[in-house]
Amino acid sequence: MISRTLSFKQSFLFFLVWCISCTPPRSLLTNTGNPVFKRKINKLISSSGLDANIGIKIVSLTTGKTLYALNSHKLLLPASNNKLYTCAAALERLGADHVFTTTVLKTGNNLILKGGGDPDLTIDQLDSLAKISAKIIKNVDTLFVDESLMDTLHYGEGWMWDEGSWWYAAPISALSVNDNCIDFYVDPGQLGKPAKVDYYPRTSYFRFVNNSVTVNDTVDFKKFKIERDWAGRTNHFTISGEILDTAATDTFYRNIYDPALFAGTVFRELLETHGTMIKNIHNGNRSGDLNTIALHQSDSLIYSAFNLMNESDNLTAELFVKTMGISKENPGNWKDGIDTVKSFLFEKVGIDTSVIRIADGSGVSRYNLSSPDQLASLLTWIFKSEFKDDFISTLPGGGLDGTMEERLESFGTRIRAKTGHLAGVSCLSGYAFSPRYGPLAFSMMMNGFVGSVKPYQQLQDRICSTLFHD
Template sequence: MAKDEGDMVIQQLEQYLQNEPKLRGAIAGVSIRSRETGEILYEHLSDIRLRPASNLKLFTAAAALSILGEDYTFETDVLTDGDLEGEALKGNLYLRGKGDPTLLPEDLDMFAKTLREQGIRKIHGDLIGDDTWYDHIRYSVDLTWTDETFYYGAQVSALTVSPSEVYDTGTVLVTIKPGKIGEQPTLSLYPDTDYVKIVNQAVTVAAGSDAETDIEPERQHGGNTIYIKGTIPNNVSEEKIWVAVWEPTDYALALFKQSLEKHGIVLEGGVKAGKTPERARVLTNHTSIPLKQLLVPFMKLSNNGHGELLVKEMGKVIYGEGSWAKGLQVLVEELKKLGVDISTLVLRDGSGISHVNLIPAHEVSQLLFSVQSQSWFPAFLESLPIGGEKERMVGGTLRERMDGPELQGRIRAKTGTIETVSSLSGYLDTKSGQPLIFSIILNNLLDSDWGKMVEDEIVKILAEW
């Protein structure tokens, strides 16, 4: 492309960033590189440290692929320290988690079915949940109480269950269907468990031009009573919400005990947390999908729980300690190898939910350039949302954005949103075929949704390069 055409795009970008009303009083860090050479083509406050939101997941995913490998899997084991005498297992039954984010209620049912097929009808011992693969700190350091109810703020445990193949660990799925106008909607819970109590305080309202679904869950700190509040119009088919539980290890144990009962296995002892003895033998187990497949829901749907699990797993694998402290140490060490200037970063978690994380846009674009030379880069690229692609596991968080003919399918990028923050970083093929790398980090916004509009406009300008 002619140099003057590039200059025109740069001039247009400068004018937009200076004059856009949504950016008044905000900070915009922008870094544009050639995807082929890494040359910086344009920058605007690109060395200023900004809160990245979920753009931090780009760092976590790259480090995890490098440290763990794209074929890495997670295990959940069922073990015993006893022997089978007739139909009775004389000993304890252990459910040992090793960070598997893909364990589903159906897998617990399969565990119970397998135990019954092995001849077990009674357990003369306790059911013990072992989550000692990681430490017992459930929340990253800056997570606020206001986030605890929601799926994106779920507790992190090495023993955890997801209600669906989106793999939102440590959550239950509540489905809300409208009733008659003025009456409560119908609620259903999956998995069907008494580990949580649902209190229905929602109301069905008449459909209208201004009637929208406005359902909010609320779970008090330290408990598992979930209040469903708000309104749902009577013309809506259903609304699904994922709600985080208190103490995911106990949740997994409660579901497994329920599965044992369902398959006719009587537990004569209690249910508690503990550590599996070395002499215990494996009766059955579950292996997760490989990391390269797990990255799809992690990155395309921006799954916070996966980011925190991956950080703890890296700490466990490299330093024998599944903690945020050790995991973040590994993350920083690996980023340095990938060409990122770690001296300018502040990293507090693996998901980007913290408002204390700080990353310059320049270092994000640098990472996106350097990872292209890695053998695992195809898995990394595959995990990124694709603009305008409507399939959820293809377009991800970009499926309703950049869907015009000039942009659809031409951008692969990671989104990020927390209060007052929006970010978008990834790869773009311009109309002329020029491959670009870009990072846009917007802070101090009055409305985070404004950030998405600004990002989309910047990408439209870049597409003309």
């Protein structure tokens, strides 16, 4: 009798646990919005079997009503969705026509290359400055490289210390060129020999050792790597690993240490090709009798904003923030720039900035915290503002370009959205132009998972698809 009772209790307990495990999370039962959206999106989330902290907000831009909300007030890591705040604030505070000016100044027999915070300064543009300068002075005692428009804190608060030499972790400086990176072009060499490596720009600013090997099979294959000695704060690169003899040309972008001196060294070498000799080069600025002998003005800010949002360029984001922080009292810096962004969000958008954490402009920092409510509020405000067309034009379309090139390919410009990705973080926020429901603003934030980001991106894409169908 006792045995039968225990067996019944055990069976009942097992059945109860099974029922609970098959029940959607409470958050899915208590979320708000349009019944059709609730049913469809809740089913997508439940059937995905994904284990993550999920927050979603979908708003009709025609009626202002919330069509779907799930944990939309919860603060989560936004990753590159932070760039939505940065881009919007830059358009409103700096203006779409703002330009960045790089200047060459002369004082006595010295030259000063002064950075203006241009995120898109190229080697060719630097060469144009060198050509003009070389016509005016042939012998220079010292070339000073001046990044004083902004502070010299090159890495943001909460950035991972071991991001190393990857292009997306390039140091931030008012004097930046070629994205503060070296471009390595790699081809297979002869079998058993090192890979063929070319690079741009052609400069003595860095050196590398090539320990790679060309092979004809993948047995015990060693991954090809190009790594800078970032821990030692040097510009010494080591190339290692293996490359197949049938491999096509590959390009590797690696950041450098001390971007201002990098720009200055390249400028010095360009001056020398045009006949001007330079004895010394130093970091620093000079006051007194300064004469401008050459300058370069960038394309308008909206051009840089397109690169910021389409390619998710971190350097551009941080230079925008530091530019917004420039004042008569202080050089551009993260604190004052972020205060400007938060002031915009509070005064214009109406976001309570006491319940948001913005640590940088790019979203690289792990200290950032935002919610789908806040991002949807920004997108709603932008849609009604004078910056609407400029802002939306910077967002990549589904399957068209940038970070959306391989996502939502059948939707084209009917979906305009900003991706966000860090380890354990996947976000997608933007606009859907639905024939069925009209223009919509949406924000989807997913945090706290391990493994591949792909299933979370696929869930986001499926949810986007529901916005276009009954």
